[in-house]
Amino acid sequence: MSGHGTRGTAGAVLAVVAVAVTGCSGNSGSPSGSVSKAASAASSAASSLASRGADALASASAEARRKLDEAKGGVNAKDEVTLGSVAIGGDGRATAKVTAKNTAGSAKSFAVQVNFSDKSGNLLDVVVVTVKDVAAGASGEGTARSNRKLNGEVHAVVGTAVRY
Template identity: 65%
Template sequence: MARYPMRWTACALLTVVVGAGTAGCSDNSNGPSSSASKAASAASSLASRGADALASATASAGKKLDELKGGIDAKDAVRLGRPTTADGRASVKVTAENSASSAKSFGVQVNFTDTSGNTLDTVVVTLSDVPAGKSGDATARSNRSLSGQVKAEVARALRY
């Protein structure tokens, strides 16, 4: 549900509209408007929780990267593998190439998206002490279960 909050809300609202139309033909003393109101409220609440979780993860990722002192943009030095899904959670290999003359660490924000580019989840992975002139690998894993075809993109990367 959290993956497609807008789609889920639209489906729930369609269900409410259809349900309200058929409920209007019954002798239910609660009336169709009570059922429709409860269903719409539940749909709105679920969509809101999904959006809140994504906003929280995005804010947390940004905060982690903002805390890195002396970091420089390294987005061009980072590559991602092909995302895979196991136990519902997406993961992707992150490779950072250190072109500096000394060992450096990398903080990389990875956004997991759907095929339309909508962000489903975001995580930060750290690659510590990558040797000079070498590359280092890590795995970014989604915070929650994601379904469907999942893509991954580097949102931000810092070398420090």
């Protein structure tokens, strides 16, 4: 679940509650207890959705840090990595081609953190792609795939890249 999608879902839940409250206000001049309970439940559900979206992003970020930490003795290789265009697959997950050029004198592997964001730059998901055993002077490829469904206009940028 993405932060952007979570806000959209929470907004939809709250919009339904607003319609229910408005629709029931003409009965006796005040909303019924059941409408108030529904509004409260919907508000709690929206907060829960937002919380789960934030938790999922925090979990993905923690996993990315863990994977990057495994690249012991690595050097910054952000300038050696490029990303292709983002595509949304039939399963709703975003993908982007990752290309790592090895400028070292021996075979190296790369750990690349890819940040998926919306058109406003809000972080939606974080993944780490490992491109292993790239020969000296050669390029290796991998695919970054979001952990969950993303929708709308999704962009990908290299957050961190380590050659080890």
